Amino acid sequence: MVKRRKSRQVKVGSLKVGGDAPISVQSMTNTKTHDVDATLSQIKKLESAGCELVRVAVPDKEAVAALPYIKESIKIPLVADVHFNYLLALAALDAGVDKIRINPGNIGDEARVRAIVEKAKERNIPIRIGVNAGSLHKKYRDAEEGLAKSLVNSALEYVAFFEDLNFLDFIISVKTSSVLTTIEAYELLANRVDCPLHVGVTEAGTLISGTVKSAMGIGMLLREGIGDTIRVSLTANPVKEVEVGFKILRVLELRHIGPDIISCPTCGRCEVDLIALTKEVEKKLSGCKIPLKIAVMGCVVNGPGEASEADIGIAAGKKEGLLFAKGEPVKKVPEDDLVEALLELISEFEEID
Ligand code: SF4
Numbered sequence: 001m002v003k004r005r006k007s008r009q010v011k012v013g014s015l016k017v018g019g020d021a022p023i024s025v026q027s028m029t030n031t032k033t034h035d036v037d038a039t040l041s042q043i044k045k046l047e048s049a050g051c052e053l054v055r056v057a058v059p060d061k062e063a064v065a066a067l068p069y070i071k072e073s074i075k076i077p078l079v080a081d082v083h084f085n086y087l088l089a090l091a092a093l094d095a096g097v098d099k100i101r102i103n104p105g106n107i108g109d110e111a112r113v114r115a116i117v118e119k120a121k122e123r124n125i126p127i128r129i130g131v132n133a134g135s136l137h138k139k140y141r142d143a144e145e146g147l148a149k150s151l152v153n154s155a156l157e158y159v160a161f162f163e164d165l166n167f168l169d170f171i172i173s174v175k176t177s178s179v180l181t182t183i184e185a186y187e188l189l190a191n192r193v194d195c196p197l198h199v200g201v202t203e204a205g206t207l208i209s210g211t212v213k214s215a216m217g218i219g220m221l222l223r224e225g226i227g228d229t230i231r232v233s234l235t236a237n238p239v240k241e242v243e244v245g246f247k248i249l250r251v252l253e254l255r256h257i258g259p260d261i262i263s264c265p266t267c268g269r270c271e272v273d274l275i276a277l278t279k280e281v282e283k284k285l286s287g288c289k290i291p292l293k294i295a296v297m298g299c300v301v302n303g304p305g306e307a308s309e310a311d312i313g314i315a316a317g318k319k320e321g322l323l324f325a326k327g328e329p330v331k332k333v334p335e336d337d338l339v340e341a342l343l344e345l346i347s348e349f350e351e352i353d
Pocket of ligand 1: 264265266267268269270297298299300301302303
């Protein structure tokens with residue numbers, strides 16, 4: 001059982017982050033934000049996958065102009081990601097976004113950051129202080145104390161600045177592309193602040209590499225109780241970020257959304273095409289939010305045991321499988337009909353529960 005770090009709560013539109021709120025899963029679009037149709041289409045897919053907060057890049061005035069149209073057509077809170085240009089940040093706040101993400105270090109002088117904070121305060125909009133190794137202020141980049149400490153010191157400087165302005169509506173992230181440095185930075189930061197923490201390993205890579213790095217980095221921090229909202233960073237379709245995010249939370253038993261599929265690696269004893277079968281089950285259940293444990297097992301060695309432990313299971317035999325529901329064998333089904341039979345059981349299960 002994970003004991004979560006105590007953090008104060010910040011509201012991002014309708015979403016509560018921190019405190020006793022569930023750890024939320026967020027993502028970022030990779031469309032051109034000014035292309036409203038493409039951006040909305042991607043956000044709709046993210047919403048269907050369960051995404052709870054979406055960030056869009058705001059690199060120019062055209063992107064700012066698109067924000068109100070995007071905002072009015074989506075259900076989840078919208079975050080504007082702004083770098084370098086404080087006027088774009090001010091305009092994004094006026095455009096009605098639910099949160100703004102800045103790295104104060106690349107916004108420029110204090111007066112510009114102050115202007116953003118004052119506007120956010122006036123509009124009651126939270127800010128994420130997103131300190132990233134790749135865009136760390138020069139004075140911290142050159143420090144000799146090590147990257148993790150430099151990231152935290154940089155974040156703490158902004159915290160002091162925000163607090164001096166009597167603005168407490170902020171969330172912090174201190175990301176790097178190194179799993180170990182990221183963990184070290186968040187551990188240091190978690191002891192110094194009580195605001196919610198947005199946790200992630202940045203630029204984590206493609207689907208497999210990024211999933212492993214995120215599962216390790218985010219997962220180890222969450223296990224320590226650190227993290228109020230997560231973003232899995234993948235060089236892939238952002239929908240995958242959401243799927244992986246929920247799987248991380250599911251594995252740590254922090255949230256129970258969607259099925260947990262237990263399947264064996266197969267071996268020479270297996271007499272069905274279990275890899276194809278499991279892929280098909282996973283594909284068919286991709287939008288399913290029912291928190292079921294489903295076992296798809298290749299033979300009688302571990303199959304009946306795992307299948308009977310799961311809510312629903314298959315223990316495969318020779319070109320057929322024995323279906324289990326709630327620990328009891330239900331019926332034998334030919335290999336070709338196993339997926340359909342399993343889905344039928346799942347729909348019944350939904351009714352039973
Ligand atoms: S369950 Fe059976 S088929 Fe699957 S890995 Fe174990 S022994 Fe092999």
